[in-house]
Amino acid sequence: MNERAMNLTGALRRGSVKKNVAAIHVSGKLTLLQRKLSNVLLLNAYDNLMTRPSHRIDARTLCMMIGYNSNDMETLKQALRSLAETLAEWDMLDEKGKQEWGVSALLSYARLRGGVCEYAYSPALAEKLHDPKVFALINLNIQKRFSSGHALALYENCYRFVRTGSTGWWSIDLFRRLMGVDGSAYYENYKHLNAKIIKPAVAEVNSNSNIIVTPETRKEGRAVVEIRFRIKENPQLAMFDIDDQEGVRKSPTYARLVELGASDRLARQWIAEHGEGYVGQKLDYVSAQKGVESPVRYLSVALKDDFTPEPAPVTVSPEMRAAVQLLVQDRAEADDRAEAQRRARDADRRWRATRIDRVREIAESRNPTQRDADRRMFLSRLEDELGRSDFVRHGWASALNAREIMAFWEDMVPGIFEDVDDRQG
Missing domain, CATH: 1.10.10.10 (Winged helix-like DNA-binding domain superfamily/Winged helix DNA-binding domain)
Structure with a gap:
């Protein structure tokens, strides 16, 4: 357990x-x-x-x-x-x-x-x-599900307007502040803000959350001065919205959960996340256990870790063979998903490696005095002793400081990664 x-x-x-x-x-x-x-x-x-x-x-x-x-x-x-x-x-x-x-x-x-x-x-x-x-x-x-802080920030600031369908108009200055890039001269250019912050964040929110957002802008002359986001529910991920499932309370599984001692919210959350069939199976499993002091806590772990009873010897029937085939198919689909995740991780590693290569290329092109100043300036920003030691050993190739290194050089040389990211995309 x-x-x-x-x-x-x-x-x-x-x-x-x-x-x-x-x-x-x-x-x-x-x-x-x-x-x-x-x-x-x-x-x-x-x-x-x-x-x-x-x-x-x-x-x-x-x-x-x-x-x-x-x-x-x-x-x-x-x-x-x-x-x-x-x-x-x-x-x-x-x-x-x-x-x-x-x-x-x-x-x-x-x-x-x-x-x-x-x-x-x-x-x-x-x-x-x-x-x-x-x-x-x-x-x-x-x-x-989020892998980007900008995407999670956009989701948090949009989700509270899901009932009204729109965030209302935000000034571009306020939007930069909400995304945490108001101190960057690079993102004062709307083209950079849109390419590096808005588009990637919108794509991640739409693919990983229970809402779909669409940006709209207002201009004064040729300059974008305001932005808002149209918002609608994402039907493919609506299962995560556990506050709108009043019908769940009428289900037998919900009644069993409440009888076991689960709160209203917890019962609806489990059914939304796992489905009535799966929750019902774990309820049966917990009910068959002897001497359980906290059934709700035990059920929580059974749901998470997929507790199942030891199978009894049975004669394999045609129905059983069909069920096994479905299990094999499910396992194959799970393997496919795992492979897709592995490819995504590999792509992310390649992206990071390409960015670090660009950093080393720019750093090495500077004169010795500049290179020494760059290293001293970056070291002064590192508060973690482990990170400082790793940078001393590995320089700009320090994997432990990769995020800080990229942010440092984006400030030093605005747009340093723009063509690299375009090629990767």
Whole structure:
């Protein structure tokens, strides 16, 4: 049995987090990892935001939910540090209808001790995060599908408008801020912004989430000054939207889950994610077990790890042969999907290698004084000792610092990767 999966309790088993409109608007500069971390921490704390001054979560469980190596505490420390250094700003009406502006760090503090992550929000920010009138529901199962921080930022900022069908018009300056590129001179050029940020983010949102977004722009003369996104539900991924499935409550599987002790939301989430047939099978399995102290927790692990009873000896019938053939077909399809994922990873590695080759080409073309200055300037930006050591050993070929290296050279030489990316695409 997966021990860490058994540790997912309380709000963590909800599978979705209500994300405050103000928090979404100010988190654009977060990386993909930091954005996912922020959502999981809020999900873990949500039920007790107004009653507890601090919140706790097992560090390895936290790593697992975000989707990276559970032993990589240094990366977790860096991500937590970034959240504590990032400001949340809101400008909205209070409960009396008066305009209220405020600013706060996303986390007031965080610490790791004894394998546990403890953290807190400022009282003012906790109040805003808990306000039900300004929430958009962010589903963590969808969050896991994103590989780009810009795409996840676009999804979070668009999803709360799904009922109205449009974000409304945003100035290009505000949109750059939401995407976290407002400090880059390169992205002041709309052509670069569209090619490197908007188009890739839209494509990822449309292929990986429960909404489809379409950008529209307004111009003054030849300059694009405003942008909005038309939004509609993605029928192919609507299964992730667990808040619109009232009919599920009438199903026998839902009734069995509630009788077992599952909450309304958890029951609907499991049925949406796994299907009634699969959930029903695991219910049968759990019901047949003796001495189970927490049936709901046991069922959670059975669903995740696909617990099945030991098969009894049977005579192979034509129906059984057909079932086996279907299983073989399913396995073949799974292998095909795995192969497609492998090819995608290989393509990503080739893309990174090509970009690093371009960096080395540009770096080596500079004179010795410039090369030395470049290295010193980059080293001064690295706070992680492990990253600094790896750069000292491997220079611009440092795989550990690949993301930082590419960002550094994009700032140094705007458009450095434009023709490389065009060839790769």
